[in-house]
Every structure is written in structure tokens, then in C-alpha cells.
Ligand SMILES: Nc1ncnc2c1ncn2[C@@H]1O[C@H](COP(=O)(O)OP(=O)(O)OP(=O)(O)O)[C@@H](O)[C@H]1O
């Protein structure tokens with residue numbers, strides 16, 4: 001009898017364990033697979049996966065049935081009219097014939113150089129040659145960059161590019177130019193600020209495209225500790241991915257497309273790099289995992305390494321911009337730069353009229369540039385990025401050109417904190433582009449709620465889950481703060497002098513001049 005009862009108990013226990021395993025492990029995986037295969041990113045299924053996989057709470061508003069909000073958003077009149085299919089050539093960043101001709105020559109040169117190195121090293125490993133292809137997504141991306149943005153609204157190139165970066169074969173890997181600048185290998189001082197403290201690798205693909213890899217350093221659930229300075233914070237690969245999606249949702253289109261990917265540190269970096277410096281920072285950990293660390297003046301220690309499991313590690317891949325010889329860029333210090341010391345304060349932090357000074361300084365005498373700074377500040381506030389020390393512009397487009405919003409890896413560090421000082425440009429200048437303002441208001445309505453469209457957009461990335469629920473919900477909260485700040489400005493200065501139509505490119509009036517009119 002006793003034995004019989006014990007047997008039943010054991011059977012019950014085994015069944016419960018099995019049920020729990022199915023519920024928490026197999027079911028979420030099955031849901032994920034179904035949702036990937038059937039391309040049905042409808043909110044209920046995706047959220048079921050998210051909540052099961054992360055234990056995160058799900059916003060009740062997002063279970064409303066209906067067409068995906070993201071699709072609806074991009075079809076909204078504020079995201080129209082679609083850009084002209086063929087922009088006039090002088091509005092494009094690159095000249096088609098010059099760029100394609102030069103890329104073709106570079107591929108030949110690249111293959112020849114690699115072959116020579118391979119022969120000189122007496123290597124028996126097979127060498128994969130780069131193959132140039134005119135329809136490659138990276139090339140289409142380069143050819144579509146215009147005065148208006150990094151990619152047109154109507155283009156399918158972004159989706160192709162994301163898909164491509166997640167799959168394409170890596171044939172070579174190298175250190176990024178700023179790390180090379182540190183080693184004195186290239187004269188990149190005009191365009192990059194050598195830091196080197198961060199792990200970054202340039203991956204070269206089979207079709208000659210390139211991407212900048214930032215490997216995973218921090219778990220998505222981890223929040224940056226309160227006592228960390230923004231300049232020692234980790235770089236987060238998922239922040240790079242999420243920032244790209246947010247930038248597209250805001251219709252800025254100023255972040256180069258970023259995709260998540262599981263990278264094989266051994267076969268896709270260590271075994272294909274011709275760079276000994278990069279090879280040198282690789283090691284095998286006591287747990288038998290492949291690891292590497294940043295070669296740099298300060299933190300060259302294995303404690304700062306990242307490791308595969310044993311080879312694979314998540315990373316963000318940022319589509320590479322055209323080379324500086326084709327499209328020179330200028331790195332400009334942010335007028336609202338923070339002090340990169342423990343106790344220092346910058347002038348904007350102590351002088352509430354700081355904006356009047358900025359308005360009288362080139363290139364901010366140009367209203368377009370100043371308004372672009374407002375966009376950047378709002379974007380940074382939403383992602384919680386305090387590390388915008390510089391921004392870049394394409395020299396071809398002059399002061400009217402858009403600002404590149406790349407390097408967002410220090411965003412999304414703390415979902416429980418909103419750093420209001422990131423909005424200083426907005427509350428000190430009291431300016432916003434009308435288009436931006438209207439879109440921000442749209443994204444605060446339940447129909448187009450920012451967290452919902454972001455959740456949908458991020459579900460298209462192959463890494464799941466890019467942002468945890470608290471980070472998504474923080475976006476809605478921060479958006480309310482941005483709207484409040486602008487509304488306070490409108491109350492103080494009036495609608496007309498705060499919300500500006502973008503076409504206006506006259507000199508910027510100071511508030512004193514405005515009052516005198
Ligand atoms: N997608 C890209 N295409 C081409 N160049 C890029 C791309 N992303 C970054 N870079 C270049 O590499 C430089 C360093 O990249 P990034 O700023 O993302 O790294 P970082 O480690 O945060 O550097 P820093 O400490 O200077 O902020 C950038 O200033 C830029 O010139």
C-alpha cells in the first residue's frame with residue numbers, strides 16, 4: 001500500500017516537472033518559432049513569448065486586436081508623402097558611377113592583398129574571395145543616402161540590409177579605425193575620437209559589405225549601477241539595435257541600420273582576421289570559452305573580456321557607412337557636451353541662458369542645424385544616453401545636412417531613471433521642428449503608442465528580446481516628459497516661436513530679438 005502511494009506520488013511529481021518544463025521552455029520556443037516562420041508579428045503572440053520568456057509584465061493596451069500598429073504608423077499621413085523614387089543626383093551622397101567603379105576596383109585590390117598574405121603565411125586553410133554584386137543590400141544602402149536622410153521612407157533596402165547582416169558570410173575581421181588610430185596605423189584623427197576602451201570589430205562580408213560589431217557585454221535585465229559615471233558605463237549591443245528602431249519610428253532616419261546576430265568569435269573573427277593586434281587579444285577561458293578583450297591604454301585586462309559560449313556571442317551589427325574617401329564626415333563637439341571628469345561642470349549646466357550664446361555661434365546660427373540639435377536631444381532623452389560628446393555630419397550637405405545619430409550603445413542603461421538634463425537643449429532653447437512635434441504627439445496616443453510600435457519593430461530583429469518591458473514602458477513615460485517640456489515652452493513663448501516649420505532656414509533670432517519684435 002505504502003509502496004503504491006509512493007509510486008503515485010513520484011509519478012505526479014514527474015508529471016508536474018514535465019508540465020513546468022513544457023510551459024516555461026518548450027512552449028515559448030515553439031511560439032517563437034511559429035511567430036518567426038509565419039511572419040505574423042501580431043502583438044498577442046509576441047507578448048505571450050516575451051512574458052513567458054522574461055517573466056516581464058505586458059502592457060494591457062497592447063493586446064488590442066487589429067493590424068500591426070507599426071504598419072499603420074508608417075502609413076499615417078505624417079509619414080507621407082513617400083519620398084520621390086529617384087531623388088535628383090545632386091541630393092544623393094554618392095555619385096553612382098564613381099562609387100560603383102571605385103568599389104569594383106577595391107574588391108580586386110582587397111582580394112589580391114589577401115591572396116598575397118595567405119601565400120606568404122603558407123596557409124593551407126581555404127581562402128574565400130569577396131564577390132562584388134551590384135544588387136548587394138549594403139551597396140543599395142550607400143547609393144540611397146541623400147540630403148534628406150540615411151535611407152528613404154519607401155525603400156525596402158533597410159529590411160534587406162537587416163536580413164543580410166544577420167546571415168551573410170563573414171570573410172574577414174579587423175579592429176575599428178579609432179582603435180587603429182590609437183595604434184598610429186591610420187590618420188583618422190579628423191573624424192574619430194580615439195577611445196579604444198570599447199570592444200568593436202569591423203566585419204567584412206562575402207559581398208564586400210561591412211558592419212561594425214559591438215559584442216554583448218551586459219545582460220538585458222541588468223541596470224547600470226547608480227554610482228556609475230556615464231563615461232564608464234558599458235556599451236550595450238541591444239541599445240544600438242533599439243536606438244536604430246526608435247530613430248526609424250521617429251522618422252529621423254539618421255542611425256545606420258543595426259541588426260542583432262549571434263557571432264562565432266572563433267570562426268568569424270579570430271580565424272579570419274589578418275590583424276595580429278586583434279588576434280593577440282583572444283584567449284580561451286578556464287571554462288573553455290573563446291574570449292577577447294579591448295586593446296587599449298586603460299583597460300587591457302582579461303577581466304574586461306567578453307566570451308562566447310563556447311564560441312557564439314550576441315552582438316549588434318551596424319551597417320557601415322560609405323568610406324571617408326567617398327563621403328567625408330565631420331565630427332562636431334556637442335555644445336551641450338558633459339564634463340568627462342568626476343566633478344567638472346560645463347557652462348550649459350550653470351547658465352540658463354546658454355542657448356542664446358549657442359544661437360550666435362556657427363553653425364547654430366542656421367535654424368536647421370539648431371532644430372536638428374533639438375531632435376538629437378529628444379532622441380537621447382528617450383533612450384537615456386548621456387554620452388553624446390560628438391556628432392557627425394556629411395560634409396557634402398553642409399550646415400543644412402542631417403546629423404548622424406550613431407553610437408547609441410550607452411542608451412537604455414536604466415529604465416527606472418529619466419535624466420532630464422539630457423533635454424537641456426530643448427528647455428533652454430525652447431524650439432522644436434513642427435514635424436517632430438506632430439509625430440511625438442501621435443506616438444503618445446493609444447493607437448500608435450510608442451512602446452507598442454517599438455515592441456513590434458524590435459520583434460523583427462533576430463535577437464529576442466531586444467528590450468525588456470520596463471525599458472519599453474519607460475519610453476512612454478519619457479515621451480510624456482518631452483511633450484510637457486515643449487508645452488511649457490509654448491506657454492512661455494507662444495506656439496509660433498517654439499514650434500518651427502522645417503523649411504524655415506533663416507538666421508536664428510535670440511529670445512531678446514523676438515521680444516523686441
Ligand atoms: N556604421 C558605421 N559606419 C562607419 N563608421 C562608423 C559606424 N559606426 C561607427 N563608426 C565610426 O567609428 C567611430 C567609433 O564608433 P562609436 O562611436 O560607435 O564607438 P565608441 O566606442 O562609442 O567610440 P567613442 O568612445 O569615441 O564614443 C565613430 O565615431 C564613427 O566614426
Ligand SMILES: [Mn+2]
Nearest residue numbers: 387407409410
Ligand atoms: Mn561612444
